[in-house]
Amino acid sequence: MTKHKDREFGQNLYERLEEITAVTTLHRPDFTYQQQVEAGRARELRKMKKFRFQLLHRWLTEHFAPCRVADIAGGKGLLAHLLQQSGWQATVIDPTYQPLPDKYKDIATGQRVRLDAAEQVHYLNKPFTREMGQQYDLLVGMHAHGCNIAIIDAAAAYGCGFVLFPCCVIDEPLIPPIGVHWLESLAEYAVQQGRAVAPFRLNFKGQNIGLYDAGRCPVKDVINL
Numbered sequence: 001m002t003k004h005k006d007r008e009f010g011q012n013l014y015e016r017l018e019e020i021t022a023v024t025t026l027h028r029p030d031f032t033y034q035q036q037v038e039a040g041r042a043r044e045l046r047k048m049k050k051f052r053f054q055l056l057h058r059w060l061t062e063h064f065a066p067c068r069v070a071d072i073a074g075g076k077g078l079l080a081h082l083l084q085q086s087g088w089q090a091t092v093i094d095p096t097y098q099p100l101p102d103k104y105k106d107i108a109t110g111q112r113v114r115l116d117a118a119e120q121v122h123y124l125n126k127p128f129t130r131e132m133g134q135q136y137d138l139l140v141g142m143h144a145h146g147c148n149i150a151i152i153d154a155a156a157a158y159g160c161g162f163v164l165f166p167c168c169v170i171d172e173p174l175i176p177p178i179g180v181h182w183l184e185s186l187a188e189y190a191v192q193q194g195r196a197v198a199p200f201r202l203n204f205k206g207q208n209i210g211l212y213d214a215g216r217c218p219v220k221d222v223i224n225l
């Protein structure tokens, strides 16, 4: 796909997601990617192609008060580490343990931050199951292999919020019909489960459209854009 077609496809998909989730508008706080753009952050965001964990950390901390969060399929746990630094109670749930990276870029200061080898995040070395959702206020799934439906099911069962950046459908119990994008299927599934779900976008390379539902996670009253 050319860059132009790629952008057009992403925009069309985003608009379809807004249509699917429009029924839930009344139930959710109004913080969309568009607001961020209008607030003049777009230029800054365009520079942030590589830093998806940092961007998601910033989005989460801007929109939610610290809470008990599970970083499902969290891999090396950088997102959980950043949230922990911001006062959140963060746990990585992933069957394949990986240590934290030894450095990362702080997008607020532009500085490279070194992580001490002794630095750790709370890590549950197990596959995620729906029942685990009881323990958390917010379930985050960034490329959470095979866990997206289970995360939505946990939110429906226990009232926790979720934030998903889905990638592939492999190992998921729901296969989208031909011609329906995986994100659309997930959005429709979440709406059917009664979730107040909405799309949002972060400016990193690749699949950068997320789906969120605040659930019982405490939302910040004033959004500092």
Ligand SMILES: C[S@@+](CC[C@H](N)C(=O)[O-])C[C@H]1O[C@@H](n2cnc3c(N)ncnc32)[C@H](O)[C@@H]1O
Pocket (backbone or CB within 6 Å): 072, 073, 074, 075, 076, 093, 094, 095, 096, 126, 127, 128, 142, 143, 144, 145, 146, 147
């Ligand atoms: C594509 S990686 C994503 C890692 C990280 N979130 C990121 O965005 O770079 C997928 C991760 O899913 C984890 N995973 C696979 N099956 C899982 C399951 N049932 N429950 C939780 N994590 C799982 C893998 O161990 C791997 O770390």
